[in-house]
Amino acid sequence: MNCPNFVRRGLLPAILAAASMTSVVEARQLSYATGYAPGSIGADAAEAFASDVKDHSGGDLTAKVYAQSLLSFSEIPPGIRDGMADSGLVLTPYFPSEFPSTNLATELTMLIEMTDAPTEKAGLAFAGAMAEYVFFNCPSCVKEYKQQNQLFLGGGGTSSYFLICNKPVSTLEDIKGKRLRIGGAQWARWANAVGATPVSVPQHETYEALSQGVVDCTVHSAPELTIVKLMEVTSDMTPNMPGGVFSGVANNINADVWNSLAASERKTMLHASATQASALSWGYAQAAAMNMATARDLKEIEIHEPDAALVEATREFIEQDLKAIATKYADTYGLESSAEMVETFRALLTKWVGLVSDVGSHEELTQLYWDEVYSKVDVDSYGQ
Known part of the structure; x- marks a missing residue:
């Protein structure tokens, strides 16, 4: 039996609405x-x-x-x-x-x-x-x-990652004895290899550690200059040293x-x-x-270039560290x-x-x- 027009007019939107609701449910x-x-x-x-x-x-x-x-x-x-x-x-x-x-x-x-x-x-x-x-x-x-x-x-x-410091650190002599905030095992090994001391500091505490001299430098990437506001407490930076990424x-x-x-x-x-x-x-x-x-x-802020001796020491470390990583x-x-x-x-x-x-x-x-x-x-x- 044919449905009256008013029924069809009311039924069609309802069917379309139901279909739409089914589609939403299935997403x-x-x-x-x-x-x-x-x-x-x-x-x-x-x-x-x-x-x-x-x-x-x-x-x-x-x-x-x-x-x-x-x-x-x-x-x-x-x-x-x-x-x-x-x-x-x-x-x-x-x-x-x-x-x-x-x-x-x-x-x-x-x-x-x-x-x-x-x-x-x-x-x-x-x-x-x-x-x-x-x-x-x-x-x-x-x-x-x-x-x-x-x-x-x-x-x-x-x-x-590079050196963000509260004093100039760009030579092999500069870095000896410095306390470096480190965020990874490979950078800790590098710090030891060049005569520095790796220090573990949570990222959110790095600002205070650098500003108060608890560490001399932090090894971080440039975005942290604003993310952790390190731009406010650093006086010296040495890009491309030690390098690497997270x-x-x-x-x-x-x-x-x-x-x-x-x-x-x-x-x-x-x-x-x-x-x-x-x-x-x-x-x-x-x-x-x-x-x-x-x-x-x-x-x-003063930007420094690492000297040849520090670059060479870092490259030697990288090659030697490959074997250390495999052994570890x-x-x-x-x-x-x-x-x-x-x-x-x-x-x-x-x-x-x-x-x-x-x-x-x-x-x-x-x-x-x-x-x-x-x-x-x-x-x-x-x-x-």
């Missing part, structure tokens, strides 16, 4: 945890990740960022493992026993000083090399993530969540992670350039192929220094990461 939202504060480079990179998830999936999949709220950096790995967050940013050096294969590579950051990479491209190259290393050249990396019920989806790299960054997803996603959704997550890696690395590079330009304009991870964590892993990563880093040399924007960097690494991950077999 899936994933949680993303980061220890970065809202408005920081890291939190902005997380938002870029979330935006790309939505755009790449056409809105069928979304991600909600919890910046410095749902989980702290120290809580994120177990939080992802136990399903408190679907995904998030893991700082692997905080967890040496859980992620030794990954951390071996993160301790090789000073290798960038043995290449022709310009300072502003160091983090970009390292992020690309780390992703290719974990995805395709380090099965033990993938295995150790799986043991924590999560999978690596990408990484990132900061700008170069790259112990893993953009991870809960393994059960990954397995519940369709192939197209897994590709979406990988594409978004390439965007996150680019946004983080490019963001640090741009912030470093702006902060250094500001510092050079300030009469209160073999003896401490049982990585029998640690020496080969070092050489594999060294070749990848050299390759990526060349790949990022002509990159001129965040968008170009995202495309490079996607084309060279992330798009090549087999979403059907990865993590199985």
Whole structure:
């Protein structure tokens, strides 16, 4: 029997509304945890990740960022493992026993000083090399993530680390006996090698430590000049010494969540992670350039170049430290192929220094990461 017109007129909008509600219900939202504060480079990179998830999936999949709220950096790995967050940013050096294969590579950051990479491209190259290393050249990396019920989806790299001081430190003689705030094992070993004393100070206490003379210098990247307000308490800086970047960054997803996603959704997550890696690395590079330009304009801060003896001592240390790193991870964590892993990563880093040399924007960097690494991950077999 035919329905009256007024029924049809009322029924059609209702059907359309119901269909719309069904579409909304079917859209899936994933949680993303980061220890970065809202408005920081890291939190902005997380938002870029979330935006790309939505755009790449056409809105069928979304991600909600919890910046410095749902989980702290120290809580994120177990939080992802136990399903408190679907995904998030893991700082692997905080967890040496859980992620030794990954951390071996993160301790090789000073290798960038043995290449022709310009300072502003160091983090970009390292992020690309780390992703290719974990995805395709380090099965033990993938295995150790799986043991924590999560999978690596990408990484990132900061700008170069250098000496930010309250007195001139640019020669091998200057640095002897100086107390240096250090944020990583490789820089601590370097400090000892050049006659300085490494000191462990939390980042949020660095301002006070430098201003009160508890430390003579801090080894930090240029964005911290404003992030931690070090610009206010430093009088001397020595760029390109000791060098290296912080790259112990893993953009991870809960393994059960990954397995519940369709192939197209897994590709979406990988594409978004390439965007996150680019946004983080490019963001640090741009912030470093702006902060250094500001510092050079300030009469209160003097910029120094490291002398030849300090440069040579640092290069000698880097070469010797490669063997020390391989031995450390073999003896401490049982990585029998640690020496080969070092050489594999060294070749990848050299390759990526060349790949990022002509990159001129965040968008170009995202495309490079996607084309060279992330798009090549087999979403059907990865993590199985």
